Amino acid sequence: MSSSASEEYLQAIYTLADETGSAIAARLAEFLRVSPPAVSEMLHRLERDGLIAFDDRKVVHLTNEGRTAAESIVRRHRLSERFLVDILGYPWWQTHEEAERIEHALTPEMEERLRRALGDPQACPHGNPMPGVAATPTRTLGSVAPGEDATIERIPDQFEHEPGFLEYLDGEGMRPGVELRMIERRDGRLRLRVAGEEHDVRSDCADKVLVRA
Amino acid sequence: MSSSASEEYLQAIYTLADETGSAIAARLAEFLRVSPPAVSEMLHRLERDGLIAFDDRKVVHLTNEGRTAAESIVRRHRLSERFLVDILGYPWWQTHEEAERIEHALTPEMEERLRRALGDPQACPHGNPMPGVAATPTRTLGSVAPGEDATIERIPDQFEHEPGFLEYLDGEGMRPGVELRMIERRDGRLRLRVAGEEHDVRSDCADKVLVRA
DNA sequence: GACTCGACTTAGGCGAGCCTAACAAATTCC
């Protein structure tokens, strides 16, 4: 059985590989907020346990077993977030830390029962699909041209650590599932219409939001 | 903050003191299934952290701070059990191990939200009251005289580790809240009527069930 | 008074996870 800590690493490896293309130790250290030697050590433990492998350039890859374990913890994470929102009534933007705690406590039976109790959800409250569910093709909100319409699809897990980011989006009316129209883009800000109201959004934030046409 | 392991010890100290009158290291080692030196070490850590104190005969006592922490973890445990039964649909006798996992993951806010989602329950599925709730006066089922009626009030946490015990009770129709009538007692067995049916119960098991008149 | 039993501690070890400091290797940049 994997420990909480190693599950945390597998989750990070999965997320970084999924959302940025590859996972290396330095990125993991930043993402997990631990020192490089701590990462180095843990990666060697995970390699010893057959969950990951390094290529010649030291990029981390999940083995089949590691991928299964990573998908399991990611699924439990997203399920936990749904639980927090749908059953406990948490706001959608305030689930990450809390889910981080309970995901490790879920047994396979609890996971299955929770999945059914939640109506077999296909994505977490940030719009990220359960592992195995095909992701909708998306582009960044920042790439939407003035006059175009778009629907907010998801905010990648990558950014969930950034303090206040999700709450900021929520404050501007931007939640997964919301439809919007791009109005104009001017000096680092985007003007867009959401639910009849106009909002002003920083474009570095808009680059972190994925939309579909 | 207390770790999972130290919470487990505080919970055990609370339970043993509550249900057997006092807590000493040797009983804790049995209850928690760890070695005596492991207990000795942990108790000294808890003492160092101001959560417990020893008296001159080495009996363990909770300090005010320790009592608060112990009540918190016991409450989270019982709340977790209710969650497993009421929301996830677990059978009442199969909650202990699973609750043991999630109780440590609950933050104060999650605890409060869960409490409300569950309708402010006053007891766990085994009938044990939330800390702070006054316990109903009880006697053991084994002490009920033939001809007497009784209602099953609770099965102490003390016995939750015993494999198959709760499931055995359930199989004989004995659940918290159930009314029964003692019929007769004969060579180590009790004959009693539950919901119109007669059942035969081992008296060593009946001694572990608390009832009210 | 000696013995035994139960309770507790000491000593020594181990793995997981984390840290800092220092260094080696590989890139990237100018």
Add this chain to the structure above:
DNA sequence: GGAATTTGTTAGGCTCGCCTAAGTCGAGTC
């Protein structure tokens, strides 16, 4: 090409939580 930055590792150290083996200590018992 050489310097600077990024990346990774080694070395040494820490706490927590667990283990076994080998005591010690006290309370009863014979």
